Each structure stands twice: as structure tokens, then as C-alpha cells.
Amino acid sequence: MSLSFSYRHLYYFWVVGKEGGMSRAAERLGMAVQTVSTQVRELERSLGVELLKPAGRKLVLTEAGVAALQQADLIFQLGEQLPALVRDAVSVPVLRLSIGTSDGLSKLMVHRLLQPVMGVPGMRLHCHEGEFDDLLADxxxxxxxxxxxxRPAPANPNIKVYSHALAVSALAWYGTPALIAEASVDFPHSLARVPVLLPSAHSAVRARLELWFEREGVKPCVVGEFEDSALLNTFAAGGMGVFPAPERVHEELTRSVGVERIATCHGVEECFFAIGNEKKVQHPLLQRILQKES
Structure with a gap:
């Protein structure tokens, strides 16, 4: 960066402005009055404007001088904060954690799985959402x-990753109050009458749901399929249809989405895995997450 003036000259001018004169500024700086005056004149030459002007036996700020002093205030106030900021940066090391989440995974469940690292001093969390295969490549x-x-990572001799089972949750069916009454009558056969929202086929739990429908002898009235769980929840909150979700986030789901539980989806569970590069994890934040396996 090329500057047309010296910050040293600006500092001397700033002290003159704050002290109200050359003599007092020179005394504060421990310098000769002539030296301070020369530094200020150098700043004026660099900027091409007059910053101070005589007023009787005193010097006062010109309009340009007032503007320069205001900016100098900001500059040197920030400068005074610099040592403390640098010390804080050294004393509180940043722990970076980059997490990839499969797009069909319940966002509420992701939040619960990451609870062990929430509030860790110095943590900086980066969350990336994407398709399962793309995340494994990253x-x-x-x-x-x-x-x-x-789901766990598939066996691949070319990619050394390890799957850690984190949690298992039973599924339940949820819906808005307007759909609860009809959906509760003769459940699960009512799912052939009321509109149903489902995760798309790329979600591991979808295959389990299809087997459950077959076992119960139900042909669901599917009106929407979603790859993204948050988008599914948004449409469900608007009353588009009933939907399955992990029971482990029941309280968060009913509070944030405004739905109620219809019934448990007996025999259907959703599994949650943490997949990493190391069999024995060294990252301190990842250790916290994996220690909460259940």
C-alpha cells in the first residue's frame, strides 16, 4: 500500500490537536517545539492542505485540520487497542472444526449431536451440507x-475413513394440529388418506419406511419428497402433509416447527454416524463428540 503521508507526522499533529498547542505537545512528546512544528508542516505538505492557522498568539485547527484530527482519533484509538487484541489472539487459540452433514439428515439431530462441543472457548465451527459421496471425497x-x-461409509480400500456409531432414534409421525385428528383415526391406514411428506430415496431411512408401509399394508398418499430435511420441515409446518422424524428431537421439533406427534413408527429406526479419517481420533473437539456415542 502506497501512502502519501507519514503516520509519524500524523501522530505529532494528533498530539498537537489534543494538547491544544505546540508547546504542550512538545512537552508531552519530550521533544523541541521546533521539531514538532517541522513534523506537522511535513504532514501539511504531504496532504496539500493547511491543518493549523494562527489565531492571535495561538494556533487553531482549520476545517481540514478538524477533519484530520477526527480521523486521527479513530486511527490511534485502534492502535491503542492493538496490543490487547494481539495478546488475546495468542492467549485464546482458535480450535477450527469443519463438519460435513448429509443433506437428508435432520438439522435438529445434527444440532443435538454437536452439543458436546457447543460453548468450547475458542471454537470456530464450519458446517458444510452436501450429498454423501461428495462429503466423503472432501x-x-x-x-x-x-x-x-x-449410514456408515462403504468399504473402499482406496479411501481410509472410519465410521463411528453415534446414536439411534426411533421414528414417529408428526403433523400440524389441522391434520392430527384425521391422521390419528385408524393409524397407520390413515396415511392412505392424509397427505404424506417423505425424505427422498437418497436417504437411508426411506428404504426402511417403504418396508414398513409394505408390512402395514399401506399405500401412502405421498404429496412431496425432499432431499433436504429442513425444507421438508418447512412445508410440513405449512400444513402440506404429515411426515416421519426422529423421536429423539421430539421437543425441539414440536417447539420449532409447530407440529404434534401422531404415533410412533414401530420398528423403524434412523441411525447416525460420524465418519472420520482416523480410527483413533486425535482432534480434541471430535473426541468430545465421539465420547457421547449412544
């Missing part, structure tokens, strides 16, 4: 520290 290239998904 993990293999060390662009991510961990991937949260609804």
Missing part, C-alpha cells in the same frame, strides 16, 4: 474433519 482430501450421516 473428507478423504482433508477438507473436512468429520462427516455426519445416516
Amino acid at each position: 473428507l478423504a482430501l482433508h477438507r473436512l474433519d468429520l462427516v455426519l450421516a445416516d
Whole structure:
């Protein structure tokens, strides 16, 4: 960066402005009056404007001088804060954690799985959402520290990643109050009458739901399929249809989405895995997450 003036000259001018004169500024700086005056004149020459003008036996700020002093105030106030900021940066090391989440995974469940690291001093969390295979590729290239998904990583001799089981949750059916009454009558056969929202086929739990429908002898009235769980919740909150969700986030779901539980989806569970590059995890934040396996 090229500057047309010296910050040293600006500092001397700033002290003159704050002290109200050359003599007092020179006394504060421990310098000769002539030296301070010369530094201020150098600043004026650099800027091409007059910053101080005689007023009787005193010097006062010109309009340009007032503007320069205001900016100098900001500059040197920030400068005074610099040592403390640098010390804080050294004393509180940043712990970066890059997490990839499969797009079909319940966002509420992701939040619960990451609770063990919430509030850790100095943590900086980066969350990336994407398709399962893309996230595994980023993990293999060390662009991510961990991937949260609804299935373990497939066996691949070319990619050394390890799957850690984190949690299992039963599924339940939920809906808005307007749909609860009809959906509750003769459940689960009522799912052939009321509109149903489902995760798309790329979600691991979708295959389990299809088997459950077959076992119960139900042909659901599907009106929407979603790859993104948050988008599914948004349409469900608007009353578009009933939907399945992990029971482990029941309280968060009913509070944030405004839905109620219809019934448990007996025999259907959703699994949650943490996939990492190391069999024995060294990252201190990842250790916290994996220690909460249940």
C-alpha cells in the first residue's frame, strides 16, 4: 500500500490537536517545539492542505485540520487497542472444526449431536451440507474433519475413513394440529388418506419406511419428497402433509416447527454416524463428540 503521508507526522499533529498547542505537545512528546512544528508542516505538505492557522498568539485547527484530527482519533484509538487484541489472539487459540452433514439428515439431530462441543472457548465451527459421496471425497482430501450421516461409509480400500456409531432414534409421525385428528383415526391406514411428506430415496431411512408401509399394508398418499430435511420441515409446518422424524428431537421439533406427534413408527429406526479419517481420533473437539456415542 502506497501512502502519501507519514503516520509519524500524523501522530505529532494528533498530539498537537489534543494538547491544544505546540508547546504542550512538545512537552508531552519530550521533544523541541521546533521539531514538532517541522513534523506537522511535513504532514501539511504531504496532504496539500493547511491543518493549523494562527489565531492571535495561538494556533487553531482549520476545517481540514478538524477533519484530520477526527480521523486521527479513530486511527490511534485502534492502535491503542492493538496490543490487547494481539495478546488475546495468542492467549485464546482458535480450535477450527469443519463438519460435513448429509443433506437428508435432520438439522435438529445434527444440532443435538454437536452439543458436546457447543460453548468450547475458542471454537470456530464450519458446517458444510452436501450429498454423501461428495462429503466423503472432501473428507478423504482433508477438507473436512468429520462427516455426519445416516449410514456408515462403504468399504473402499482406496479411501481410509472410519465410521463411528453415534446414536439411534426411533421414528414417529408428526403433523400440524389441522391434520392430527384425521391422521390419528385408524393409524397407520390413515396415511392412505392424509397427505404424506417423505425424505427422498437418497436417504437411508426411506428404504426402511417403504418396508414398513409394505408390512402395514399401506399405500401412502405421498404429496412431496425432499432431499433436504429442513425444507421438508418447512412445508410440513405449512400444513402440506404429515411426515416421519426422529423421536429423539421430539421437543425441539414440536417447539420449532409447530407440529404434534401422531404415533410412533414401530420398528423403524434412523441411525447416525460420524465418519472420520482416523480410527483413533486425535482432534480434541471430535473426541468430545465421539465420547457421547449412544
